[in-house]
Amino acid sequence: MRLLVVEDESRLASALQRGLAAEGFAVDVAASGPAGLDAARHGGYDAMILDVMLPGLSGYEVVRRLRAEEHWLPVLMLSAKDGEYDQADGLDCGADDYLTKPFSYVVLLARLRALLRRGAPERPTVLTVGDLRLDPARRRVTRADAEVALTAREFALLDYLMRRAGEVVSKTELLDHVWDAGMETAPNAVEVYVGYLRRKIGRERLETVRGAGYRLAT
Amino acid sequence: MRLLVVEDESRLASALQRGLAAEGFAVDVAASGPAGLDAARHGGYDAMILDVMLPGLSGYEVVRRLRAEEHWLPVLMLSAKDGEYDQADGLDCGADDYLTKPFSYVVLLARLRALLRRGAPERPTVLTVGDLRLDPARRRVTRADAEVALTAREFALLDYLMRRAGEVVSKTELLDHVWDAGMETAPNAVEVYVGYLRRKIGRERLETVRGAGYRLAT
DNA sequence: GTCCACGCTGTGAAGGTGCTGAGGAACTCC
């Protein structure tokens, strides 16, 4: 599960990153509104934790723009309890849930899990690329209707590649998102797992782009 | 009997959870409107206790949406007596009964029992997955028409797995829903009980998905 | 054609994950 945390207070941001990583999430942090918006557009995240007070663009604005562009990423909003901003505003803008600072970490986690279980309303529950189908809930992958058995890591890798099908994805990106960030895994691990995947889903389907990364053919 | 309590004040929520659990109900708690709505949609509860003031979506809105989707789960609404919200509003939205805070626990229980006696008109009373049948009210399980004797914990585990048949359910999720949340039970307990269940309902029916959880084959 | 950096893969070690039997604590029913 990949999360995007958009928060400019660096102490809170890194506390969240550490805590959530310990729960098994892959966490990226953006420190401004524009950076967050951009990451949300391209990053293939499963949910976003979004502060309201941000440099550049407010959290409200970020959600509004995302929704206007038909991105249905689940958003959990955080706001300082200074009365200026109202919970209703956030939800009207299209956030899915709302927490007021200071908040309990346990509560954050519970809400986040609920959000992830619910998923983005308009997101197809099954990913399809060519004759490949991946069902995250059932944790099943089929290739031309034949079941493919994958290990946890292989599954996570394919999941990510399918969400970004057609794009070139660099090894660094894969290490950040499929492996735990900060795990110091050698880039060769990616090559190894790409190899495993190719044996299972078909060699030609997962192209190497020399010097840049890999691309899952659409 | 399974209840869903949707209440964001954690003290009240956990008091209700403890009290109702002591009466023999299985109680899940959701702490926001969206989370409650979602749980009500998928959880197969026998009744819902729903606060009006909730983050995310008001209790009114939750009931209205449920009814619009043809869910007829009995709903008992709770509201603070601040005059802003009116009893009539709640009932207009589709709630079945209404209590004003502060309320007596005995009254709550009495109303709740009345509600459960009435029951949801269209509710399926028995869960069926393959040749397994589980009747929550009678607390009975049969496998190919032969009765299976289960302990309380085994029953709760099978109940949850059957409600999510086909999906992969993680050990953490099982600990949260089948064991009391916050009980600090070791994940190994899940493995042990999965083992017990397998002996009783058939080994192959409950698959292990390594690194992810368990799946009850549909 | 030659060279070199990049990518691929077979091997194997290390550690992780899940299953099971044994047993202790708490509880209920005689």
Add this chain to the structure above:
DNA sequence: GGAGTTCCTCAGCACCTTCACAGCGTGGAC
């Protein structure tokens, strides 16, 4: 009080996954 349940922890085992390493193959620049 004793017998029987039930719940849960623990430790040991078997198997699987993950990943580092090293040697080989290959594409592309010249």
